[in-house]
Amino acid sequence: MAESRIFTAALVVIGDEILSGRTHDKNIAQVATWLQVQGIRLKEVRVVADDPDAIGEAINELRARNDYLFTTGGIGPTHDDITVDAISAALGVGVVVHPDARAILEAYYTTRGGLTDARLRMARVPEGADLIPNRYTGAPGIRFGNLFIMAGVPSITAGMLDALTGELEGGAPLLSETVGCWVGESEVADLLRATEKAHANCQIGSYPFWKEGKTGANFVIRSTDAEELADCTRALVAGLADGGRAAVPGGI
Amino acid sequence: MAESRIFTAALVVIGDEILSGRTHDKNIAQVATWLQVQGIRLKEVRVVADDPDAIGEAINELRARNDYLFTTGGIGPTHDDITVDAISAALGVGVVVHPDARAILEAYYTTRGGLTDARLRMARVPEGADLIPNRYTGAPGIRFGNLFIMAGVPSITAGMLDALTGELEGGAPLLSETVGCWVGESEVADLLRATEKAHANCQIGSYPFWKEGKTGANFVIRSTDAEELADCTRALVAGLADGGRAAVPGGI
Numbered sequence: 001m002a003e004s005r006i007f008t009a010a011l012v013v014i015g016d017e018i019l020s021g022r023t024h025d026k027n028i029a030q031v032a033t034w035l036q037v038q039g040i041r042l043k044e045v046r047v048v049a050d051d052p053d054a055i056g057e058a059i060n061e062l063r064a065r066n067d068y069l070f071t072t073g074g075i076g077p078t079h080d081d082i083t084v085d086a087i088s089a090a091l092g093v094g095v096v097v098h099p100d101a102r103a104i105l106e107a108y109y110t111t112r113g114g115l116t117d118a119r120l121r122m123a124r125v126p127e128g129a130d131l132i133p134n135r136y137t138g139a140p141g142i143r144f145g146n147l148f149i150m151a152g153v154p155s156i157t158a159g160m161l162d163a164l165t166g167e168l169e170g171g172a173p174l175l176s177e178t179v180g181c182w183v184g185e186s187e188v189a190d191l192l193r194a195t196e197k198a199h200a201n202c203q204i205g206s207y208p209f210w211k212e213g214k215t216g217a218n219f220v221i222r223s224t225d226a227e228e229l230a231d232c233t234r235a236l237v238a239g240l241a242d243g244g245r246a247a248v249p250g251g252i
Numbered sequence: 253m254a255e256s257r258i259f260t261a262a263l264v265v266i267g268d269e270i271l272s273g274r275t276h277d278k279n280i281a282q283v284a285t286w287l288q289v290q291g292i293r294l295k296e297v298r299v300v301a302d303d304p305d306a307i308g309e310a311i312n313e314l315r316a317r318n319d320y321l322f323t324t325g326g327i328g329p330t331h332d333d334i335t336v337d338a339i340s341a342a343l344g345v346g347v348v349v350h351p352d353a354r355a356i357l358e359a360y361y362t363t364r365g366g367l368t369d370a371r372l373r374m375a376r377v378p379e380g381a382d383l384i385p386n387r388y389t390g391a392p393g394i395r396f397g398n399l400f401i402m403a404g405v406p407s408i409t410a411g412m413l414d415a416l417t418g419e420l421e422g423g424a425p426l427l428s429e430t431v432g433c434w435v436g437e438s439e440v441a442d443l444l445r446a447t448e449k450a451h452a453n454c455q456i457g458s459y460p461f462w463k464e465g466k467t468g469a470n471f472v473i474r475s476t477d478a479e480e481l482a483d484c485t486r487a488l489v490a491g492l493a494d495g496g497r498a499a500v501p502g503g504i
Contacts, residue, residue: 017459019284023459045297049295076460079441080457116438118438205268206330206332208405
């Protein structure tokens, strides 16, 4: 297989509520899973506070070294929603009201008390940005070049990701196979290492667990090459069988 | 109240399985909640891949600007457990087998097939490190100055945090009150902003939700000063009542 370029992304999760432990983040897993399907590798996630400097630093560092950068959180109507201001400052551009976002909000609030100043905050974008449409909830996200600014509420984030599905250039998706086994991972550590080493384009991850009073592990084999992935998986299953251990296809 | 020093911490979550979306992280919320109780402010979280350079960069950046740094993940017996090596390299120290960790593992594996080379990997620490005892699972964590290296499996991490409870110097814990209301947050955005502004040492976070077909929000007031927190909470409840809105103490 020809070597294909790897596309990378980073995610910045913005919100005091995650850092205080009050809210359990769901967007890391949601964005990570979605990126896998797009053939884009998630390289790093940062969770930062509702603090303009912390947001700006994360944005500029991660933008520079990834093909794509996503953010979640802080784009609502209240005073603690500072993401657009912080990102605009970091980008060195002004904040403007996007006419299409204003129109969407005007239509939505016609029967809901009208477009107040607070609600109009949700139409503010970094100057030069486009909107990410959202056919589920209406609430648009914001796109500025390779930067995608999304909501913090996971169901709203989902609608924004839906609009971006298939829109971003990605590379060969990272494929994976999972093999489970009722074994302590330390008992097969040598087999795992040797199997990975014998298959240059595959990585094997080992994830132990305890269930029903028994020790087990799932082994996840990852590769961008379907044939090598299948070879490596077969080799691991055979190696486990040689040691008298039954592999469970698909994992436990 | 006298101004007290604020103690800060950062967390580095190490693991390809989080970045691929395969595993939903539980340690961010677990560590965040635990730190709140210790009076230590979680400032930033980074999720990085099983990659020595990525781990090293995160460790050195976050160590330098926080009182404490925690890591989770990558300290098991298999080839993909590279945390100790990556951190030792970042710290500029060697890797040694800790005699107490070796003794713990020897005792544990006496009736479980003996201490193999793979299992002995779990006794390796950065030179000069101490162990974090673990009365629940036996598996110790590693302490090196202000750096705490913990397991990725949340139940094992919990045992390590338990051993550290009350051991780290913290400041005044950040207190919080939650007030819920069946209201769209944009309708009370001005009230929230004005109430926060009138109470200098308080922050108000606004967290909208949709439940049972209705719009609501929880407002979380945070302060290190119990009296100001109570004042601010009372003011917010009164402000909501002035607008004909009933506050739900403790949140919805």
